[in-house]
Amino acid sequence: MNTPAFLMFLGIVFVTLIITYYASKKTKNASEFYTAGGGLTGWQNGMAIAGDYMSAASFLGIAGAVALTGFDGFFYSIGFLVAYLVVLYLVAEPLRNLGKYTFADMIAARFDAKRIRGFAAMNTIAISIFYMIAQLVGAGALIKLLLGLDYTTSVLIVGVLMTVYVIFGGMHATSWVQIIKAILLMGGTFLISIIVLAKFNWSITDMFDQMRTATPLKESFLNPGVKYKIGLDTISLNMGLVLGTAGLPHILVRFFTVKDAKTARSSVVYATWIIGIFYVMTIFLGFGAAAFVGNSEIVAANPAGNMAAPLLAKAVGGDMMFAFISAVAFATILAVVAGLVLTAASAFAHDFYNEILRKGKATEKQQVSMARWAAIGVSIISIILALGAQTLNVAFLVSLAFAVAASANLPVIIYTIYWKRFNTTGAIWAMVVGLISAVGLVLISPNVFSPEAGKAIFVGNPIFPYTTPGIVSIPLGFIAGYLGTIFSSQKSDVKKFEEVLVKSNTGIGI
């Protein structure tokens, strides 16, 4: 066992539990539990968005993808960042002005139908659980490798911690765990980037020169096309990346933790700076790992390249640095899964229980206690699924979550805010078609079927040729919303749309 790593892991557990203890004293009613009472400032929420968003898939996954495939790995960094323009320009402020606790609230501000709230909540829970399984499987593998604990124990440790943060500390604890994680992640990444840059003689051009010969890919490492050889596959990936973020429920709920649209706006701006600087640094992580760890060693530790960043830390900074970066990765996972548990639990307790089952009449106490039980339930389901998925390559689940968010949630969000004629039939069609097409296409994609044994879950020829479904499922979600609206006999409620228009643009009525 790696002693410094173990001590730093303990340190993170200790600090986050103290945060949870203080947060628990503030978590008295539903609003505190779901949204920290809407009392975060712009920079706090900006940091928390960054902490919520920069998952292990970003930190470990992109560093590995750049190290192994060069430019193609960097597509993720670009798409994940530009996505915030969609959030800022189209979604953040109307969302803050219309919603209260969950993404479904915003849709319900226009359509009062219970079915719609139910579908929106179901999509939220599905997306959060897909995302969570990917994080938990990654966490299990990481802790197993770093501390020598077995996979089941590792998943259980993360699973128990995330549940404790959420049930005792609600959104207060979740936000502060995310803020601290963002600071640690930025600090750790910056430190490694500086060391890597120093090793390349402080010269970006030197770095690129050396990368031409440093990897087995030689010159083509620096050119696009190593991993994504089919044009439409590349475009599909990029569509999912840039449109998914604005529909991810665990990101959307962060906008309810601030007091008004102005603060929501400033938190996106802070988040965009932090996230952008981080993703620029993924170049240094990836190039550094490729140059100083080496392709064969990265692949030997993990075929997908997920260990590239910790191995780079070891190569350039020794055991202490390795321990620090591993602990940062651990904190990263904890912050993201806590956000996911809270989001899924809110959808269950607020949307299903309070709004649908109790018709909005549950007391504050009942709501909070249901949210806590829901958090426990969501955690248990995710832990069981993650334990069963140990040997599967689940990295594609993150892109599946993005694809469902872009195909099922984004069309409904955009139409609800901007389209006068949109009606309940259109909303349901968009959500159902978006969800089914995204999940269905992934089930018949190369992620699930591969002619080579061991490369995917089943052996066989994929029916759908692309690795991500976005290029088909996103337009389908939008078209379904349009056709559902046009073909239904329902008249659009113009008065209600005008109300939504006024509220979303001025904040009147919050």
Next chain:
Amino acid sequence: MEAQKTNNISESDYTSIAHSAAFQKLLSEKKKFIIPITIFFFCFYFALPILTSYTSILNHKFIGSITWAWVFAFLQFVMTWGLCMLYSKKAAKFDKLADEVIHEGGKNE
């Protein structure tokens, strides 16, 4: 819905605000800014994967071994930060227009 109860704004008030000159001005100013910029950043963003997938022009060298693909990739970051700052600046003006709407909405009651 709870908000309506607390603020005493009824459906007909929303309709009258929606049709007020101040609100229409806010909407048209917002549209004039948001729609073109949104079209621009989507075009700029998708130009990268389209160019890398169907042409090799971005594989030409810019400085040393740095190719245009990396330059274009970095410009995506610059664009994102730039448009963020531009939005903040524009949004301050929209806030003023929105305040006028709220002010006038109050007068109507």
